[in-house]
Amino acid sequence: MAIPSPLLINEDAMRRNRAVRRLGQVGLWLNPLFAYFFLWAPILVLVLFSFNESRSVASFTGFTLKWYTNILNNVMGAERAFSTEIMLNAFRNSLFVGTIATIIATVLGTLIALAMARGRFPGKSLIDSLLFLPVVIPEITQAISLAIFFKVAFDWIATISGERLFPGFHTIIIAHVTFNISFVAIVVRARLADMNPQLEEAAGDLGANPWRAFWRVTFPLILPGVISGALLAFTLSLDDFVITFFTSGVGTSTLPVFVYGLLKLTVTPEVNAISTIMMVLSTLLIGISLAMQGRNASRG
Amino acid sequence: MASRLRTMRENGSLLALPTISWLVIFFVLPLIIVLVFSFMSRGRGGVAIMPFTLDHYGRTFDVFFIILQRSIGLAALTTIICLIAGYPLAFFISTRRRRIVQQVALFLVILPFWTNFLIRTYAWRILLGEEGTINGLLLSLGLISEPLPLLNTQLAVLIGLVYGFLPFMALPIYASVERFNFRYVDAAQDLGANDIRAFMRIVLPLTLPGVLAGCALVFIPSVGAFVTPDLLGGAKGLMIGNLINKQFGGSGNMPLGSALSIVMMAVVMISLLVYIFANRRDAGAS
Numbered sequence: 001m002a003i004p005s006p007l008l009i010n011e012d013a014m015r016r017n018r019a020v021r022r023l024g025q026v027g028l029w030l031n032p033l034f035a036y037f038f039l040w041a042p043i044l045v046l047v048l049f050s051f052n053e054s055r056s057v058a059s060f061t062g063f064t065l066k067w068y069t070n071i072l073n074n075v076m077g078a079e080r081a082f083s084t085e086i087m088l089n090a091f092r093n094s095l096f097v098g099t100i101a102t103i104i105a106t107v108l109g110t111l112i113a114l115a116m117a118r119g120r121f122p123g124k125s126l127i128d129s130l131l132f133l134p135v136v137i138p139e140i141t142q143a144i145s146l147a148i149f150f151k152v153a154f155d156w157i158a159t160i161s162g163e164r165l166f167p168g169f170h171t172i173i174i175a176h177v178t179f180n181i182s183f184v185a186i187v188v189r190a191r192l193a194d195m196n197p198q199l200e201e202a203a204g205d206l207g208a209n210p211w212r213a214f215w216r217v218t219f220p221l222i223l224p225g226v227i228s229g230a231l232l233a234f235t236l237s238l239d240d241f242v243i244t245f246f247t248s249g250v251g252t253s254t255l256p257v258f259v260y261g262l263l264k265l266t267v268t269p270e271v272n273a274i275s276t277i278m279m280v281l282s283t284l285l286i287g288i289s290l291a292m293q294g295r296n297a298s299r300g
Numbered sequence: 301m302a303s304r305l306r307t308m309r310e311n312g313s314l315l316a317l318p319t320i321s322w323l324v325i326f327f328v329l330p331l332i333i334v335l336v337f338s339f340m341s342r343g344r345g346g347v348a349i350m351p352f353t354l355d356h357y358g359r360t361f362d363v364f365f366i367i368l369q370r371s372i373g374l375a376a377l378t379t380i381i382c383l384i385a386g387y388p389l390a391f392f393i394s395t396r397r398r399r400i401v402q403q404v405a406l407f408l409v410i411l412p413f414w415t416n417f418l419i420r421t422y423a424w425r426i427l428l429g430e431e432g433t434i435n436g437l438l439l440s441l442g443l444i445s446e447p448l449p450l451l452n453t454q455l456a457v458l459i460g461l462v463y464g465f466l467p468f469m470a471l472p473i474y475a476s477v478e479r480f481n482f483r484y485v486d487a488a489q490d491l492g493a494n495d496i497r498a499f500m501r502i503v504l505p506l507t508l509p510g511v512l513a514g515c516a517l518v519f520i521p522s523v524g525a526f527v528t529p530d531l532l533g534g535a536k537g538l539m540i541g542n543l544i545n546k547q548f549g550g551s552g553n554m555p556l557g558s559a560l561s562i563v564m565m566a567v568v569m570i571s572l573l574v575y576i577f578a579n580r581r582d583a584g585a586s
Contacts (some may be wrong), residue, residue, distance in 0.1 A: 036408055040467075043423060045426055057436070082509065108318060138564060144561055178322070
């Protein structure tokens with residue numbers, strides 16, 4: 001048996017390797033092409049058919065804006081009346097819930113991030129898992145556990161005080177704060193990890209009490225992280241459907257819950273138009289918030 | 301009491317108290333209630349009553365086993381397809397030479413996901429419907445004479461899941477390929493390794509953390525999917541998430557729904573443990 005030497009080049013193996021390489025190169029071009037097509041085609045088709053003259057989504061017959069004007073005029077399909085008012089109300093509900101939940105979640109998330117970074121106390125790894133779990137468990141589990149929890153709690157309150165509570169804004173806000181705390185904590189902790197703790201100690205050495213040192217030194221430094229966390233929480237809150245669906249009450253539907261009601265029915269050009277509008281709005285919203293974050297990051 | 305408060309303040313645990321209380325009340329306690337409910341009997345209106353029973357777990361692994369199996373199978377298949385599609389995609393993005401091209405390529409993956417999940421899923425109803433775009437196209441090309449049944453199938457759910465979670469696979473892999481030093485490949489080739497060998501021995505092991513994270517990030521939400529099978533699956537594509545949802549309606553059964561979610565949580569926990577174990581082994585090996 002001959003020992004393969006690097007000088008003795010095996011022609012066959014070389015040819016095989018060249019073939020593999022060519023195949024790899026072709027694959028490396030074809031795969032992304034297909035992937036990008038796959039990612040974009042559904043969205044482009046949705047937008048395209050929101051401008052289609054006929055109600056069909058099988059072929060494009062001509063350009064029209066009538067589905068958009070239909071929405072503005074409260075018309076939805078031939079048979080059903082659609083209320084722009086209800087949709088705008090759902091959007092207002094989303095903004096209201098998102099704002100309150102973001103404020104509470106940002107405070108609670110920042111507090112726990114500070115405690116975890118600076119505090120010395122037992123059970124930290126347990127708290128780590130407690131913060132990690134809401135991020136990983138499926139939404140539907142969190143949704144039904146909160147739905148059951150509120151039901152049990154409200155039954156309990158009814159027997160004790162005789163007053164019956166119902167799900168509404170308070171239950172949605174509690175649910176949103178609960179899933180948002182972890183996300184805020186993760187973002188703020190990342191910022192705190194980058195920060196030099198000696199700066200705080202220096203402030204202390206210069207005579208600042210911990211309160212003053214926090215507001216004058218630590219807080220300004222972690223502020224970009226806090227803002228990023230808050231923006232993330234707000235986005236997640238506006239976007240959430242599953243958990244809101246299970247914790248909302250009559251008249252407190254958020255925009256995703258309202259839109260779900262439409263999408264569940266049939267494919268209509270008006271729904272395509274609403275979807276297109278929502279897509280443009282959410283893209284703008286996230287784009288603006290990311291641009292703001294970028295500016296904050298470069299300043300901070 | 302005052303001195304205890306002072307030590308709490310000094311060691312920072314006072315800061316953690318409000319958040320921990322919130323999470324214990326609104327996260328841990330609800331999960332404990334679900335666990336307790338899952339062992340209780342069904343009362344009128346689907347509520348939980350005494351006595352304790354194992355019936356719901358029995359049914360989960362008996363009549364509903366096929367749906368549990370389908371959920372895990374679809375999630376596993378989704379993960380595999382996302383890996384096959386996502387790995388070369390991540391590779392493509394991170395090997396673009398010009399920074400701006402790389403950023404655009406990355407942006408093109410992320411941008412569709414700024415749209416609400418419901419709407420992205422709904423878009424597939426337009427494409428897959430009986431009078432949808434794909435059937436319309438195939439009919440007009442004369443490739444088929446009858447519309448294909450695409451919507452309300454397991455295939456539709458699979459497509460929807462892959463579509464929904466592909467970036468969760470591509471982005472962590474991108475992050476690890478980005479850090480990969482391509483000189484290692486040159487070194488391996490100088491030492492006589494062919495391309496396949498260099499890939500299997502060098503590239504794949506070094507990008508494995510991204511692969512593992514991607515698999516966990518795709519598999520876990522796929523197992524618990526509710527929106528995708530609800531909008532695309534119909535009766536044939538029912539998954540465990542839909543089954544849980546059904547237990548909370550008018551003719552529902554909350555204890556059964558609770559048992560189903562506990563089983564789903566168990567599947568998620570097992571896959572998380574597999575992820576953590578694999579990650580640790582990988583970190584130990586390299």
